[in-house]
Amino acid sequence: LRLETFLRxxxxxxxxxxxxxxxxxxxxxxxxxxxxxxxxxxxxxxLVPPAxxxxxxxxxxxxxxxxxxxxxxxxxxxxxxxxxxLHVPKMAVNLSVKQFERGSIAGMVADILKETGLxxxxxxxxxxxxxxxxxxxxxxxxxxxxxxxxGLAIDDFGTGYSSLAYxxxxxxxxxxxxxxxxxxxxxxxxxxxxxxxIIQLGKSMQLSVIAEGVETEEQAAFLLRHGCKLAQGYFYxxxxxxxxxxERWIDH
Ligand code: G
Ligand code: G
Ligand code: MN
Ligand code: NA
Numbered sequence: 665l666r667l668e669t670f671l672r673x674x675x676x677x678x679x680x681x682x683x684x685x686x687x688x689x690x691x692x693x694x695x696x697x698x699x700x701x702x703x704x705x706x707x708x709x710x711l712v713p714p715a716x717x718x719x720x721x722x723x724x725x726x727x728x729x730x731x732x733x734x735x736x737x738x739x740x741x742x743x744x745x746x747x748x749x750l751h752v753p754k755m756a757v758n759l760s761v762k763q764f765e766r767g768s769i770a771g772m773v774a775d776i777l778k779e780t781g782l783x784x785x786x787x788x789x790x791x792x793x794x795x796x797x798x799x800x801x802x803x804x805x806x807x808x809x810x811x812x813x814x815g816l817a818i819d820d821f822g823t824g825y826s827s828l829a830y831x832x833x834x835x836x837x838x839x840x841x842x843x844x845x846x847x848x849x850x851x852x853x854x855x856x857x858x859x860x861x862i863i864q865l866g867k868s869m870q871l872s873v874i875a876e877g878v879e880t881e882e883q884a885a886f887l888l889r890h891g892c893k894l895a896q897g898y899f900y901x902x903x904x905x906x907x908x909x910x911e912r913w914i915d916h
Contacts, residue, residue, distance in 0.1 A: 668724055670706055671717055675733055679705050682737055683903035686913070687756070687874060687896045690888045695913050697754030697788065699896065700738040701903045702730070718760070727762045732772060734758075739780040739787065741906050750914045756788040756817060761795040770808035777812070784813030788838065791816065793824025796834070803833060810835035817874075822862055831869070839866050843877020843897070850886050863892045 674680050684698040704712045721727040735757050742755050763769050777784055789809060796802045796818065806816060817838035818826070822845055841862050845855045859875070866873035875887050878897030887895060901912070 667709075667712075667717070668720055670709070671704075671720055671724070671726055674704055674706070675729060679707075680730070680733065681705065682734065682741065682906070684741070684906060684909050685896055685903040686901045686909070687754070687894060688900050690884050690893055690895050693900075695752065696894060697756055698752055698909065699756040699790070699903075700734060700741075700758070702734050722760055722762045725762070727760045728766060731760060731763045732776070735773065736776050736780065739776055739782040742782050742786060743780055744906070745910065748910055748914075750910050752909070752913075754786055754788050754815070755782070756790050758790045758819065759795070761792075761799060764791075764795060764799045764802060764805050768805050768808045770805070770812050773809060773814060774812045777814075785815065788815035788817050790819040790840065792819045793821060793826045796830070797825050806834055806836070820876075822858055828865075836871065838872045838874060840896075841873060841875045841892070843875075846875050846877045846883055846887075846897070847879075849883050856886075859887070859892075860890050863887075863890050867891060 681703050683701045683703055685701060686695055687697040687699060688694060689696055702714060704717050706712055718727070721730050738755050738757050742752060745752050759769070773789070777787065796806070799805070809816060815838065816834070816836040817840055818836055819840050820842040821839040823842045839862060841859055845858045848855050849859055850856070863873050872894060873892050874894040874896060875892050876896050878884055878887070878895040878899045880899055884895055884899060904912070
């Protein structure tokens with residue numbers, strides 16, 4: 665309960681900030697985008713992990729305010745990097761199921777894009793399979809988002825229950841292979857089979873596929889060999905501050 669009280673005041677107290685994790689093209693090492701990941705630094709509690717506060721924010725409804733703040737901050741950061749000479753092609757932002765339950769969020773997203781000046785095609789919204797399957801009118805909301813020109817990615821792909829028939833109807837451009845399948849990719853035959861199946865699925869449905877949680881060169885090589893061109897994970901970079909992005913990626 666104390667945590668919830670603290671959480672409610674976190675935004676006004678400027679305790680939230682964003683980290684950015686690079687997404688790269690495996691064979692060239694080229695930066696193709698970043699994923700924004702929210703962090704909460706409380707003066708007494710220290711860094712509270714998102715796994716603790718995101719569910720709490722979802723239960724209390726605070727996620728709507730927080731989600732809006734994250735989106736706004738992430739879009740503003742794209743414009744700041746641009747002004748500093750760093751072109752980051754795409755910004756990926758996670759959406760929570762609760763942000764859909766309120767009704768169409770396309771209006772909110774459109775307002776933020778307009779205010780910040782970020783081109784819609786440079787924003788990619790990540791939704792998990794379970795969000796899509798468990799939200800009554802997910803297809804409607806996703807179509808609304810598609811209509812304003814933003815990209816959509818299915819996060820943690822392979823862990824939910826999306827039927828392929830349903831997937832076919834969704835205007836998504838990207839599948840993110842869940843990191844649980846990448847972890848033992850070269851030693852566990854089941855994980856290997858799942859990863860390969862997702863890569864093939866992406867190829868046949870003309871979707872781009874990005875592997876999450878890539879930690880080793882072997883994993884990257886395996887993915888590339890099987891036709892997965894994009895990756896994100898500690899092998900390339902941990903989630904970092906905006907300033908670190910600038911130092912590491914400018915002129916690349
Ligand atoms: O770094 P990692 O510990 O950041 O993130 C843990 C979980 O928190 C992930 O499942 C991630 O999707 C989620 N998460 C991180 N940032 C956000 C955000 O801005 N919004 C939502 N809804 N989830 C987020
Ligand atoms: O659920 P989602 O994919 O949005 O969350 C991303 C989460 O994965 C974040 O917690 C992020 O810190 C974490 N992450 C990113 N790269 C790696 C990695 O290479 N290994 C592990 N174990 N976690 C990672
Ligand atoms: Mn994600
Ligand atoms: Na994920």
